[in-house]
Amino acid sequence: MIRFAVIGTNWISHAFCEAAHNTGLFKLAAVYSRTLKTAHTFASRYQVDTCYDNLQAMAENPNIDAVYIASPNSLHAPQAELFLKQGKHVIGEKPLASNIDEVKQLIEIAQTNSVVLMEAMKTRYVPNLQVCREALPSLGRIRRAHFSYCQYSSRYQKYLEGENPNTFNPEFSNGSLMDIGIYPLTAAIELFGKPQNVLASGSLLDSGVDAHGSLTLKYDGFEVLISHSKVSEGLTPSEIQGESGSLLIDHISNCRRVTRQLRGGTSEELTVNQPDNTMEYEAKVFAELIKNRQYQHQGLTQSLIISEIMTAARKMMGVVYPADK
Template identity: 60%
Template sequence: MIRLGVIGTNWITDRFISAALSTGQYQLTAVYSRTLETAKEFACKYGQVECYDSLDDLANTDVIDAVYIASPNSLHAPQAKVFINAGKHVIGEKPMASNITEVQELVELATDKQVVLFEAMKATYVPNFEVIKKALPKLGRIRKVYFSYCQYSSRYQKYLNGENPNTFNPAFSNGSLMDIGVYPLSSAIALFGEPNSMTAQGSLLDSGVDAHGTLVLHYADFDVTIAHSKVSDGFIPSEIQGEQGTLLVDFISECHGVKLCRRDEPAVELTVEQDENAMRYEAEEFARLLNSGTVNHEGLVRSQIVSAITTQARAILGVRYPADEL
């Protein structure tokens, strides 16, 4: 049984805890918040759980084996370092860190300390993502790929009202690419590997973060076009087009549906049943890595490629974070 501590007391933490407990491989043993009162209020529904308002105390306690980090993006890397240095395994919400320098430092530190470092990128671990990978040969030579994830932020109106919510504040390493675009980007890297080159476009808000944008990953004989937005809703499926057929993917961040359309053949539904809470599968993979002692894993390679691309794309767009100056 993996003894789990969590950082963050928001809805996504609740959802991950539910997912982890549903696997039967975790026990929630500790909760951290900036105030002890908030930690206790959050933890009360989970029974006997220790509460902390000190990161160092949580990192050095013997009641946890691993920690789940769901704090603002800018805190992911510095908090992960505290726990890795204490010999604890880390599963951190996407993005793993603010930039490629931070990601590489975390990977090197985790390797040195021989602990598992894992980015919670649910899109690449759900069962229907495996369906996509297995179906690719049926498409023939890949020619065009279109991935779209556009979702109007629930906090955008606050921004328009003159407030400064974290999700549109560069101090917290946010913006459309880092919060939304990383999902289809990670899926593309998991399917096709590192591109030969990339181009990026986007529209910036006055706060300095990107509201929406487009990435194009250039491979030898095809491109992957990625549309992302936090200021508009998108409903079109994503597509992988080959010379013999096309795959349609509903909601690329969780792969709710997969349909194969081969030329001159009836469309075939390939969708398999998934848990309603897609975070279950990332929790299972993290547990597998811990139980097998696998420190160097495929996910780390993918996280570094993704972070290198987002760092380069932000440089093109002119999106700078305080973390970039460190």
């Protein structure tokens, strides 16, 4: 049983705790929040008494094997570094860090300390993404793909009213690409590999982060267009077009439904059942990596590619974070 701690007490931390417990491989051992009251409120749901408002103290606890990090994006790298150096395995919410330099540094620290580092990117591990991968040859030569994730942020109205929520604050390494554009980008890299070239554009808010934007990933003979937004709602599925047919993918972040339409033929449902909480798959992979002491793994290779692309894309858009300096 892997004894894990949680940094962050928002909804996604609850989702991971429930997913981890559902696997039967994890047991929540400690919770961190900036205030002990908030930590205890979160922990009480899981009958956990050990709470912290001091990260160093939690990192030094010998009864903790691993940590799940769900703090603001800008804190992912320094917090991961602290726990890796204490010999704890780390699964960090996406994005793994603010930029490519931080990702490289974290991987080096994990290797040096012989611990597992993994990005909590559910898209990478859901079965229906594998369904898409297996269906690609049936589409003939791939010619074009459009992956879209556009979701109106619940915090946008606060921003419009003059507040400064973390979601739209460059101090926390946020913005549309980092928060939700990373999902369709991950799907593209998983299915097609590293592109030959990348173009990026977007519209910036006065705060300095991107409100929405697009990426064009160029491959040999085809391109993938990625659309992302935190200020508008997208309703259309993502699509992969081949010379012999197309795949339609509902909700690219977890590939909720996959449909194949061969040219001149009928529509075919390819979807396999997935639990509502698709974070179970990433939790199982994390546990397997720990069990096998697999400190270098394919997920890290993919995280490097994605961070490299996002770092370059932000430069094209003019989005700069304090971590970049």
